[in-house]
Amino acid sequence: MTFLAAAAVGAVFAGGFALALSRSLARIAAGVFLFAQAAILFIVAAGRPGTAAPIEPAMPGHAADPVLQALALTALVIGLGQSAFVLALAYRTHAAHGSVDLHPPGADEPGSGEPGDDAPCGDAGRDEEGR
Amino acid sequence: MSLVLPLAIPWVLAPALALVDGRRRGVVALAAAGLVAVVAALAALLPAALSGAPAEVVTGGWPQGIGIRLRADALTLAFALPTAALLLAAMLHAAGRPGTRSLPALVLFLAAGETGLFLAGDAFTFYVFFEVAMAAAFAISATGGTRAQIRAGFVFTVVNALGSAVLLVAIATIYVAAGTLDMELAREALHAAPGGVRAGIAALILVALGLKLGLLPFHHWVPLVYRCALPAVAAILAGPLVSVATYGLVRFGAGVLPGELARAAPLLAVLGAATLLYGALAAVTRGSPVEALAWTSIAEPGYVLVALAAGTAAGNAAAVLYAIVISAEKTLLFLASGSRGPVASASWAVGAFSVAGIPPTPGFAAKLALLAALLAAGRPLLAGVVVASAGMVLVALFRTYPRAFRGEPEPAGARARAVALALAAALVLAGLVPGPILQLSRAAVGP
Numbered sequence: 315m316t317f318l319a320a321a322a323v324g325a326v327f328a329g330g331f332a333l334a335l336s337r338s339l340a341r342i343a344a345g346v347f348l349f350a351q352a353a354i355l356f357i358v359a360a361g362r363p364g365t366a367a368p369i370e371p372a373m374p375g376h377a378a379d380p381v382l383q384a385l386a387l388t389a390l391v392i393g394l395g396q397s398a399f400v401l402a403l404a405y406r407t408h409a410a411h412g413s414v415d416l417h418p419p420g421a422d423e424p425g426s427g428e429p430g431d432d433a434p435c436g437d438a439g440r441d442e443e444g445r
Numbered sequence: 446m447s448l449v450l451p452l453a454i455p456w457v458l459a460p461a462l463a464l465v466d467g468r469r470r471g472v473v474a475l476a477a478a479g480l481v482a483v484v485a486a487l488a489a490l491l492p493a494a495l496s497g498a499p500a501e502v503v504t505g506g507w508p509q510g511i512g513i514r515l516r517a518d519a520l521t522l523a524f525a526l527p528t529a530a531l532l533l534a535a536m537l538h539a540a541g542r543p544g545t546r547s548l549p550a551l552v553l554f555l556a557a558g559e560t561g562l563f564l565a566g567d568a569f570t571f572y573v574f575f576e577v578a579m580a581a582a583f584a585i586s587a588t589g590g591t592r593a594q595i596r597a598g599f600v601f602t603v604v605n606a607l608g609s610a611v612l613l614v615a616i617a618t619i620y621v622a623a624g625t626l627d628m629e630l631a632r633e634a635l636h637a638a639p640g641g642v643r644a645g646i647a648a649l650i651l652v653a654l655g656l657k658l659g660l661l662p663f664h665h666w667v668p669l670v671y672r673c674a675l676p677a678v679a680a681i682l683a684g685p686l687v688s689v690a691t692y693g694l695v696r697f698g699a700g701v702l703p704g705e706l707a708r709a710a711p712l713l714a715v716l717g718a719a720t721l722l723y724g725a726l727a728a729v730t731r732g733s734p735v736e737a738l739a740w741t742s743i744a745e746p747g748y749v750l751v752a753l754a755a756g757t758a759a760g761n762a763a764a765v766l767y768a769i770v771i772s773a774e775k776t777l778l779f780l781a782s783g784s785r786g787p788v789a790s791a792s793w794a795v796g797a798f799s800v801a802g803i804p805p806t807p808g809f810a811a812k813l814a815l816l817a818a819l820l821a822a823g824r825p826l827l828a829g830v831v832v833a834s835a836g837m838v839l840v841a842l843f844r845t846y847p848r849a850f851r852g853e854p855e856p857a858g859a860r861a862r863a864v865a866l867a868l869a870a871a872l873v874l875a876g877l878v879p880g881p882i883l884q885l886s887r888a889a890v891g892p
Binding site for chain 1: 587598607616621
């Protein structure tokens, strides 16, 4: 059981990380969600899942660990906020560059290496409202 | 109450300021007053911390280990005080620019999160406040509105979200292995945990914070994020946020897992030295001042790692001192690099001298403390690496210097230049009278 849980956590971590390494903004965002969820899965799996609910005063070790459940809930809520922001940024990046690619052509031109020469940052594309 | 005050002030002020336009002078002034109040409230806790009886409160009056504990010891205040002051400087520098409508509120949220994580006495409270600070930092990293800045914010957010998940796993493992989340109690309880689990926790924390700091080999995202950022945004990323990660290394390393820190000393030495040398070399090859600064920001936390690798109390004190000094230097350098003219170039020069360790700057005191600790611990090779890296960084910085500040100072940037000059003056003062910060850093790793 423990081995299965560990394998599952590892698989979700690996899947999330592999997605986060891709070039598409949507896949990167999905990878981040999966990676955060894998951490929460790890916390839940570490808390003796499948044993009794920690409501009645039970012998330690015979009930699930409530502190880890609290950690998992907090982490879920934090992850929700984080995911919302990652999605919002992914959308804004897509809207600003017009491409779902993380490295759209023309966005990463290197400077010439001379002192005082800046790599182009492109002020083109500034928001109308200046927000 | 006095311990909760530095948390309560930004916590209450930030949502209020988020509702108004942060480009207006009144709003900026209110935010600045809030940050000054935070610094004052933290400074009021210093005497107790230095006298060995740090202020402490457990929420709800629960016993330690059950309630959430906040404590303001010397290590906490050594990081919290400069960080709040640097956030104030960065906010004043950027306020009023286009695209900074929510910047004062975001900086206050960041101050609330950072103060909270420095004050946190248990690992999960640290994590929660860490996430609060990172949420504000994600938004700050995309500030400015140009598309390059938005993309930089996306990269920064993704990288740090991954790091946060790793940190969460580490903290949950601390609980499972120690049976408690409180840092002091966990330190005792972890002695009984299996060595593999302790090593795993330490490795996960190193990976999470290394990703955040941009240590080798997690450094690729740093130049991309810094390249097009507003100077104040880069200053916040390179100063206060770096000190979050270095604080985590010192608190979890020397504070919770001292045995693992000692055992990992060779790894830390190699990683630190590699980061120092690679970052400095890459900085030399950069043409633009901001990219050179970005690479020195990658290199500088290597000093903290090398100091921790020395394995002595003097080394840990040097690590704390260096962590504070590099965050101040980097903030100054990035803030000054956003302006032109003689005032900006003089401020920048103070920062560059501090990075190189030339008196009268705090970088000199920090470097002296670090070299003394390394030589006393019998690590002359590391001392040589420190000196070599400092020399290369000096070359890198002054190679970009001549053309960077050429031209007339822009009239609209008077406040920005004044902030940079004030920060430079504070650094020179700290360099001329290094006693207090030296005492604070030694008390931070004290008995």
